[in-house]
Amino acid sequence: MHVAGKISREDILTELFNIGVGQAASTLSDIIDKQIGLTIPSVRILNAEKGKIELNKYLKQVAEGAVMVSSISFDSQLEGKVSLLFPADKMHHFIDLCLHETHDETEYSLDFTDIDFDTIKEIGNIVINSIIGELSNTVNIPVEYTLPEVDVLNNASADHFVDTEDYRLVLMMFLAFDIEGTEIAGAIVINMTLNSLDDILNKIDRLYNGR
Amino acid sequence: MDSILPGVLNCINEGIVIITEDLVITYWNPFIEKLSGKKSEDVLKHRVDEVLPMLERPFFHNAVKRLIAGGNPVFFSAAMHRHLVSQDYRVNLKMNRISVSGNVAVMLEFIDVTNQFLRINQLRDYVNQLSQLNNQLKQKEKVIEKLAYYDKLTGVANRALFDKFADKYLAVAKQRGTMLGLMFVDVNEFKMINDTYGHNTGDKVMTRVASLLTESTRKDDIVCRFGGDEFVVLLPDINTFEDYQIIADRIEANRKRHIIQDGYNIWLSLSIGISFYPDDGETIEDLIEKADEFMYVNKHQSRMDNM
The missing domain is CATH 3.30.70.270 (Reverse transcriptase/Diguanylate cyclase domain)
Incomplete structure (x- = not known):
């Protein structure tokens, strides 16, 4: 969205996050020795209620709401939670691609081993690190967090990821993951306090729009 | 407190390695000696990516740089990194930024998950065997049904x-x-x-x-x-x-x-x-x-x- 010749905040965030996931793709390519593409087509800034509606739409489309989630909470100057969501039914194939393994389709279920969880933990760590790291570097606001927690949620709803208290806002984006031609569509939800997002957006405005 | 820490790190069942910003090893505990088969005296003051050649890759160097700059922990899984320390063990690697005598350093924790891999492979074998058995039983069930009806x-x-x-x-x-x-x-x-x-x-x-x-x-x-x-x-x-x-x-x-x-x-x-x-x-x-x-x-x- 371009307003009066100025670049919109959503466009700037989209660009920033794509730089981040570009680095994540290159790291992952180096690790698994396969060509990997990671892109975020657009970022939307939504209030918590609207964010929940949009997220529920995505969850309904994927595997009857069963998702594999990698999430971290962050605090200090910025406060919030980032969740990286993938459709659970695609994850065995996705993990097999990452590990250069093949298993019979009939072996696949929604049960995951500790090895699967650790694989997704690493991928989540790399992707989330790249996004939050890029944002933190650009606006020069430090962000502190721990390693991601990985979980499989059946019948997940937006309430798992979006907290409506504390005037929280939602940054919502889809993540197109391409491993040598196999595409998996994930979503990233950043639920953060209004103050945190204001801090980021004000810095972005100053950096890009000279305000 | 400082004096008991080396004692604690020597006892725990995790491979602990501390490196400087330049990747030089300053600490190598007994458990990592077991995992890697390399003695502390042989590796101290050497670069970690020379001692553990699997770390001589851009992903590791970049991770260390980011960790030192941002301080947020990093995780590498045994599944994606097969032989991080040796051919015999499967380990997860966690990296944290720490402060040693006022200097920034990186602590590497190598967590042995070899048994997990063995157990999961065993379970996969059992599941395959059960699945084959189940198919055979279904075939027999069909034969029995045919005979009965x-x-x-x-x-x-x-x-x-x-x-x-x-x-x-x-x-x-x-x-x-x-x-x-x-x-x-x-x-x-x-x-x-x-x-x-x-x-x-x-x-x-x-x-x-x-x-x-x-x-x-x-x-x-x-x-x-x-x-x-x-x-x-x-x-x-x-x-x-x-x-x-x-x-x-x-x-x-x-x-x-x-x-x-x-x-x-x-x-x-x-x-x-x-x-x-x-x-x-x-x-x-x-x-x-x-x-x-x-x-x-x-x-x-x-x-x-x-x-």
């Missing part, structure tokens, strides 16, 4: 399967107000065929009769071998007499004819009686009795015609 000689339904479907079809006919047809079929002079051409040929004639009936009826009709040379056919969903007539015409076309079996020219003729629910009875027993009765009338008629 189908006539061994002709392959059509036996009486057990007939009983199962007869009650079901009658209930449906009562519910929907449709007719249920029951056809009684007998092979004329079958004893003579057996006596003349032998039992082996007689069995083959019986199989051909079963095929003839199956080919002449619809998908949901049940052809059943009822006794030695008797067949019963259940005809559900008969709405009009014409529905039945179509089937009867198909059977009639083949009911009396010469067949060639085992080189013999055999005269095959069938006697048929048909009864309908509700006109001829309310129960399956009534319908069988009526159809049997009509079949004997038909048989008698055939004999009279041949005289």
Whole structure:
């Protein structure tokens, strides 16, 4: 969205996050020795209620709401939670691609081993690190967090990821993951306090729009 | 406090390595000695990516740079990084930024998950074995079902399967107000065929009769071998007499004819009686009795015609 010749905040965030996931793709390519593409087509800034509606739409489309989630909470100057969501039914194939393994389709279920969880933990760590790291570097606001927690949620709803208290806002984006031609569509939800997002957006405005 | 830390790190069952910003090893605990097979005195003051060559890759160098700059922990999984420390062990690697004597350093924690891999592989093997066993059992179940419900000689339904479907079809006919047809079929002079051409040929004639009936009826009709040379056919969903007539015409076309079996020219003729629910009875027993009765009338008629 371009307003009066100025670049919109959503466009700037989209660009920033794509730089981040570009680095994540290159790291992952180096690790698994396969060509990997990671892109975020657009970022939307939504209030918590609207964010929940949009997220529920995505969850309904994927595997009857069963998702594999990698999430971290962050605090200090910025406060919030980032969740990286993938459709659970695609994850065995996705993990097999990452590990250069093949298993019979009939072996696949929604049960995951500790090895699967650790694989997704690493991928989540790399992707989330790249996004939050890029944002933190650009606006020069430090962000502190721990390693991601990985979980499989059946019948997940937006309430798992979006907290409506504390005037929280939602940054919502889809993540197109391409491993040598196999595409998996994930979503990233950043639920953060209004103050945190204001801090980021004000810095972005100053950096890009000279305000 | 500082004095007890090395003691603690020496005891824990995790490989602990501390490196400087330049990747030089300053601490190497006994557990990592076990995992890597490399002694502390041989690796201290060396670069970690020289000691553990799997770390001599851009992903590791970049991770260290980011960790030192941002301080957020990093995780590398044993699944994605197969031989981080040696060929014998599978380890997860966690990296944290720490402060040592006022300087920034990086602590590497190598967590041994070799047993997890072994257990999961074992479980996968068990699951595969169970899955194979399950498939074999399903195959056997099919064979058992075939033996329980189908006539061994002709392959059509036996009486057990007939009983199962007869009650079901009658209930449906009562519910929907449709007719249920029951056809009684007998092979004329079958004893003579057996006596003349032998039992082996007689069995083959019986199989051909079963095929003839199956080919002449619809998908949901049940052809059943009822006794030695008797067949019963259940005809559900008969709405009009014409529905039945179509089937009867198909059977009639083949009911009396010469067949060639085992080189013999055999005269095959069938006697048929048909009864309908509700006109001829309310129960399956009534319908069988009526159809049997009509079949004997038909048989008698055939004999009279041949005289």
